[in-house]
Amino acid sequence: MVQSIGLPKEIKDGERRVALDPSAVKSCVQAGFDVFVETNAGVGAGFSNADYEGVGAKIAANAKETWAADLVVKVKEPQESEWGFFRRDLTLFAYLHLAAEPALAKALVDSGIDAFAYETLEEKGGLPLLAPMSEVAGRTAAIVGAHYLAAGSGVLLGGSAGVPPARVVVIGMGVAGTMAARGARGMDAEVTGVDIDLHRLYMAHQEGTVTATLASSEHAISEAVRDADLVVGAALVTGAKAPKLVLRDHVASMKPGSVIVDLAIDQGGCIETSRPTSHSEPIYEELGVIHYCVTNVPGQYPKTASRALSAAVVPKLVRLARDPEDPMLTGSLNISKGEIVHPVVAQAIGR
Structure with missing residues (x-):
């Protein structure tokens, strides 16, 4: 029976988000739960200790005190220094991305914790917390x-009078890919959307989100990437490792100084030359191409991101605290009592 909720401060490199803003904490308090917020947990997102105290939270002096709660809610996956807080009677709710984090998965299994993941919670065919x-x-x-x-390369996305705009290729036209395409179109780039879903491509083209579309295949991606100035990888398979859609040979064919942004890197990346980077060291160059593969991209905009995440998480959090078997939490339970219970996650990490 959950009586207390802990909100630790995020410690991943460059991570300034917080899982619950003061409004969300107030909802938890009104629902009858004690909420322990680690001191300064929300400062990076613009929320002070006083803001949390004002809605009924209790400020914890350190991470240990927040992790002592019955249910811990976070943004990013627990870092190795936090694994010592795991215990059998603890429930965890956070982004976990276990397909790309086998060591974390083992630590969660070994501890006997119940771990619920935002990114695998499904509702009406969508992923409302992702x-x-x-x-x-x-x-x-x-x-x-x-x-x-x-x-x-020194190319301006929108070009100029007498100079053509940059060519942008977005692979995977889900939420992230669509927003990337819209942003690039907003700067007047030429944008090609690539996806396996023809209806999704049709809608993107009709709405003007892209200037061209391609049905996904290795040959189509190869040709599109070769001429691109910017490639955005946004392919997703829920709970699984991202498929490698842009191969090393494709990257080698790109123009020197072009850029890759792999938004699928949390799930292992959908570009063969991608490897995780951080906000401290966000890029590296390989095959003459700049790679940006930061694993917590929204951490750059912590106030906007925290408020958006908090609004989505708090209704599910209250349900989880009241009944972990609530049907509105379908798909979110990844690990329970020493077992990986999400079949896709289990397959992805070979257990």
């Missing part, structure tokens, strides 16, 4: 892509 951060990440992709193009 969507808000996918939107922020997608919008960010166009911004960072434009920034690093300036440092690389």
Whole structure:
């Protein structure tokens, strides 16, 4: 029976988000739960300790006190230094991305914890807790892509009088891909959307989100990537590792100084040359192409991202605290009592 909820401060590199804003904490308090907020947990997103105290939260002096709660709610997956807080009677609710984090999965299994993941919670055919951060990440992709193009090939996304605009290829036209395409189109780039869903491509073209569409295949991606100035990878398979759709040979064919932004990197990346980066060191160059593969992209905009995530999470959090078997939590339970119970996650990490 959950009586207390803990909200630790995020410690991943460059992560300034917080899982619950003061409004969400107030909802939890009104629902009858004690909420323990680690001191300064919300400062990076613009929320003070006083803001949380004002809605009935109790400020915890350190992470240990917040992790002592019955249910811990976070943004990002627990970092290795937090694994020592795991215990059998604890429930965890956060982004986990276990397909790309086998060591974390083992630590969760070994501890006997019940771990619920935002990114696998399904509702009406969608992923309601992934969507808000996918939107922020997608919008960010166009911004960072434009920034690093300036440092690389020197191409301006929108071109100029007498100079053609940049060519952008977005692979995967879900929420993140659509937002990336819209952002690039908003800067007057030529944008090609690639997806396996022809109806999704039709809608993107009709709405003007893209200037061209391609049905996904290795040959089509190869040709599109070769001529691209900016490639945004946004392919997703719920709970599984992202499929490698852009191969090393494709990247090798790209123009020097072009840019790749792999938004699928949380799930292992959909581009063969991608490897995780951080906000401290966001890029690297391989085969003459700049790669941006930050694993917590929305952390750059912590206030917007925290408020968007919090609004989506709090109704599910209250349901989880009251009844972990609530049908509105379908798909979110990844690990329970020493077993990986989500079949796709289990297959992805070979257990």
